[in-house]
Amino acid sequence: MNVKRTEELVLAQSEDIVRARQTVRAWMIREGFSLVDQTKMVTAASELARNAVDYGGGGVVLLEQLLEGARAGLRITFTDRGPGIPDLELAQTDGYSTGTGLGMGLGGSRRLVNEFTIASSPGQGTVVTITRWR
Amino acid sequence: MTTPSAGKWAKVLAEDKDAFLEHWLREQKAVISARPDLMVDSELRRESAEFLDLLLAAADEGAAADISAEPWAPSREYLAGISRSRAVQGFTPTETATFVFSLKQPAFALLQAKLKDEAVLLSEVWTFNVLVDKLGLYTTEIFLTSREDIIRRQQAEMLELSTPVVQLWEGILALPLIGTLDSERTQVIMEILLQSIVDRSSGVAIIDITGVPAVDTMVAQNLMKTVAAARLMGAQCIISGIRPQIAQTMVHLGVSFEGVVTTASLADALAHAFRLSNLHVSQAQSRS
Amino acid sequence: METIPILKVGDCLLISIQVDMHDRLAMSLQNHITEQVVKHHARGVMIDISALEMVDSFIGRVLGSIAAMTRVLGAETVVVGMRPAVAITLVELGLSLGTLRTALNVEVGMELLGSLIDASTGGAFRERQAD
Known part of the structure; x- marks a missing residue:
């Protein structure tokens, strides 16, 4: 698998969430994804960027253009230095939330992408990676 | 080396x-x-x-x-x-x-x-x-x-070709489905139907599954998603053509179309669509 | 700070969201609408989201809250013009917004709003229109 291009954005405040989704949208358009695929990836990115800003105390988002054989994809990694998530399984259940949201963030985002991985430990922050293939 | x-x-x-x-x-x-x-x-x-x-x-x-x-x-x-x-x-x-x-x-x-x-x-x-x-x-x-x-x-x-959205009346669309509904096909169908709803500003859409051989939990779930998405856009869906056999397997499997209007035939669905659109069909007065 | 304009047309408030809203802007829109409903004794609120390319759980929740809050204040809210890709994504996300009233476009939305207001007031909207 080749990483052809990368871009990194800082997530600190709520305007950064908007900037993250606009950047993801631009990448998805350039990669030739369908409108529905674009919307799903942008929405997932918005959810995860918000998690990083609101609960992770800010962080960074890394976009990577992937090439594996003849298939192309976009991988986005969200890294925060927040308190971490003690029970990952519970956190991905619909309806679960520590904040004021409806708790659709993690579980919902997982359904919008092709690949979803999450790593977190208390005090170490959280890393979420999502990938969508074309 | x-x-x-x-x-x-x-x-x-x-x-x-x-x-x-x-x-x-x-x-x-x-x-x-x-x-x-x-x-x-x-x-x-x-x-x-x-x-x-x-x-x-x-x-x-x-x-x-x-x-x-x-x-x-x-x-x-x-x-x-x-x-x-x-x-x-x-x-x-x-x-x-x-x-x-x-x-x-x-x-x-x-x-x-x-x-x-x-x-x-x-x-x-x-x-x-x-x-x-x-x-x-x-x-x-x-x-x-x-x-x-x-x-x-x-x-x-081919998927797109096999998804003909027809207009039955002003504001009423129908989508006759034929063949097996896998999740990829359902996805395409969903997108085409929803786009047609916008393009022809149709408030009612009938999804006819007379030609679908089997409805399992997955298919039912996908149809429900289509109905939910249409509702968010402001259109109502009716699922028609549920054959007795399919109704039986659905009940056995515990599959339900809860909250969705379902009818046995396309004709029943059209009648319901007319009601939803405040349209009345009546016999014309005979001239003789 | 930028705000989203709220138009008053008869008994109704009209809002057309044209920008990609950040979270604070969405919250301020919610406050703004409820204030305006009270101030103008509005009976209906129509929010046009046809320009929105994305609605995530936060914005979806704000739309739901606006509808619930205005209902408490005596005004029905109709959300119009949601794009197919946005609707598909919201359903996949798990947000069905069950109680939210929706319509295909502004024209249909206006009709729906009219009948909702009539139902709750015994024909006030139609009387107004006839004036």
Whole structure:
């Protein structure tokens, strides 16, 4: 698998969430994804960027253009230095939330992408990676 | 094999590049000559010359035969491009791989003529052989994935063709579904139906599943998602054509269309759609 | 700070969201609408989201809250013009917004709003229109 291009954005405040989704949208358009695929990836990115800003105390988002054989994809990694998530399984259940949201963030985002991985430990922050293939 | 001698074959080839290119082209044409319909001579010459330059440039950097390494990236990309375009043009995998494999014969001949030391000759021939094999396999791999892409695209086109959205009345659409509903097809159907709802500003859509052989939990869930998405856009869906057999299996499986209007026949659904649209159908007064 | 304009048309408030809203802007829109409903004694609110290319769980939740809050204040809310790709994504996300009233476009939305107001007031909207 080749990483052809990368871009990194800082997530600190709520305007950064908007900037993250606009950047993801631009990448998805350039990669030739369908409108529905674009919307799903942008929405997932918005959810995860918000998690990083609101609960992770800010962080960074890394976009990577992937090439594996003849298939192309976009991988986005969200890294925060927040308190971490003690029970990952519970956190991905619909309806679960520590904040004021409806708790659709993690579980919902997982359904919008092709690949979803999450790593977190208390005090170490959280890393979420999502990938969508074309 | 880590010594810079890995590039000796490249020096030999580079010294006699023009003659080598001619020999290589002859070898290629021996296989592709039967396809003048697919490939113009000048194009083959241009592609061959360009690839040869990339190959020699990569070897020049002292790169060993690990083609996934960075110095080989331009060669790989060039080959991928050739592979893709040939898959689209209708070449066979053999014809496509020949582009690379036909390098062997002229290279061996040239190396044999130029390298007098047998040990060096053997080592260079071997190195080059391994390299060409790897590039050849890579070419075939890309060729196959490109073909898969083409097949996928054709499937997608067929899916769209098999999804006719018809307008029954102003503001009332119908989508007669025929055949098995897998999740990919349902996805396409969903998008086409929702787009039609916007395009023809239809407040009611009837999804008729008379021609769907089986409704399992997955299919039901996908249909429910379509209905939910339409509702978010401000349109109502009716699912019609639920045969008795399907109703029975649905109940057995515990599948439900909760919160969705369902009818046995398309006619019932149309009647319901008229009611939703505040339309009344009545018998005209007889003239006699 | 930028705000989203709220138009008053008869008994109704009209809002057309044209920008990619950040979270604070969405919250301020929610406050703004409820204030305006009270101030103008509005009976209906129509929010046009046809320009929105994305609605995530936060914005979806704000739309739901606006509808619930205005209902408490005596005004019905209709959300119009959601794009197909947005609707598909919201459903996949797991947000069905069950109680939210929706319509295909502004025209249909206006009709729906009219009938909702009539139902809750015994024909006030139609009387007004006839004036």
